[in-house]
Amino acid sequence: MCGIPVTLLCDGDTVSHKKTNAVGEFDFGVEVLRDLQLVFGIGKRRVIVVSVPDSQNVPVPHVT
Numbered sequence: 001m002c003g004i005p006v007t008l009l010c011d012g013d014t015v016s017h018k019k020t021n022a023v024g025e026f027d028f029g030v031e032v033l034r035d036l037q038l039v040f041g042i043g044k045r046r047v048i049v050v051s052v053p054d055s056q057n058v059p060v061p062h063v064t
Contacts (some may be wrong), residue, residue, distance in 0.1 A: 005041040010034070 001024030008015040010033045018026045036052035 007041075009037040009039060012037075023063040
């Protein structure tokens, strides 16, 4: 999983490029954005696109 190219898109525009580290992790360290997608390049012909839910729509757990 090391060295896989990952691209962060916002509204279809490229925000940042990274590569996964030795354990497959990556971190873009960006502020909250909307309409995000992660694009993983695997090999020369394979691409995986994952939509990222808007953080504003994610319910926050209530602790009592």
